[in-house]
Amino acid sequence: MYHSEIIRHPESCPALVLNADYTPLSYYPLSLWPWQTAVKAMFLERVDVVAHYDREVHSPSLALKLPSVIALRQFVRPNQFPAFTRFNLFLRDRFRCVYCGSHRELTFDHVVPRAQGGRTTWENVATACAPCNLRKGGRTPHQARTHSPPGSARRPPSSTLRQAAVGSTDCGGHFASTAASTSGLSTGTNTRGV
Ligand SMILES: [Zn+2]
Numbered sequence: 001m002y003h004s005e006i007i008r009h010p011e012s013c014p015a016l017v018l019n020a021d022y023t024p025l026s027y028y029p030l031s032l033w034p035w036q037t038a039v040k041a042m043f044l045e046r047v048d049v050v051a052h053y054d055r056e057v058h059s060p061s062l063a064l065k066l067p068s069v070i071a072l073r074q075f076v077r078p079n080q081f082p083a084f085t086r087f088n089l090f091l092r093d094r095f096r097c098v099y100c101g102s103h104r105e106l107t108f109d110h111v112v113p114r115a116q117g118g119r120t121t122w123e124n125v126a127t128a129c130a131p132c133n134l135r136k137g138g139r140t141p142h143q144a145r146t147h148s149p150p151g152s153a154r155r156p157p158s159s160t161l162r163q164a165a166v167g168s169t170d171c172g173g174h175f176a177s178t179a180a181s182t183s184g185l186s187t188g189t190n191t192r193g194v
Contacts (some may be wrong), residue, residue: 008053008055010035010055010057011034011035011067012117013035013053013055013066013068014032014033014034014035014038015033015035015037015038015067015068015069015070016030016031016068016069017030017031017032017033017038017047017070017071017072018031018050018069018070018071018072019025019071019072019075019076019078020071020072020073020074020075020076021075022050024095025072025076025078025154026078026079027158027161027165028177029087029161030190033070033079035057035066035067038066038067038070039057039066039067041070041142042067042070042090045073046072046074047067047070047071047072047073047074047142048070048073049067049070050067050069050070050071051067051068051069052066052067052068052069053064053065053066053067053068066137068129078158079158080157080158081155081156081157081158082156082157082158082161084110084121084122084155088161089122089125089126089127089165090106090127091161091165092122092127092156092160093126093127094164095127096127097127097128097129097132098126098127098128098149098153099128099129099136099141099146099147099149100129100131100132102132103131104129105129105130105131106124106127106128106129106130107127107128107129107130107133108126108127108128108133109125109126109127109128109132109133109136110124110125111124111125111126111140111141111148112124112140113138113139113140113147115138116138116140116161121151121155122153122154122155122156123154123155124153125153126149126153132146138148
């Protein structure tokens with residue numbers, strides 16, 4: 001018989017953090033705290049435990065089941081705008097190259113190249129497949145005689161990204177390869193052709 005909880009290591013017991021209204025504190029990435037942070041918040045009485053693992057941790061005087069879902073006691077106003085990350089940018093552009101619509105070999109394109117003063121911002125970075133990115137090179141869409149990205153090149157509100165994730169059937173297949181990366185674009189290695 002398989003007892004998953006018996007072999008589960010505490011490091012594999014993150015707690016899902018809900019806001020005081022029981023919605024996740026963040027979606028991308030999903031709000032997870034390591035067990036130590038969750039337990040500390042419990043003792044500081046900043047959270048209520050909604051559910052717990054069977055896994056226990058022990059101190060000399062205490063046995064405690066690790067929380068699996070906790071809710072903040074004080075409501076935190078969610079960020080209106082999501083973080084500028086690889087995943088969120090792909091999500092905004094629905095995992096499609098803004099120039100040709102391809103889903104494959106997605107990279108980031110500085111619409112106005114950095115060499116021409118283009119900045120790494122929501123407004124100037126777009127999802128582009130590798131062939132389009134290479135073809136465009138260090139040129140603006142006008143110089144490369146390709147069409148400019150559509151109006152998606154803007155900072156999206158969090159609600160738009162949530163809708164994109166729910167409404168996009170393409171999202172799931174790309175999630176595994178990109179969700180793990182939450183690093184900012186400025187440190188990404190996939191930016192090409194700039
Ligand atoms: Zn393309």
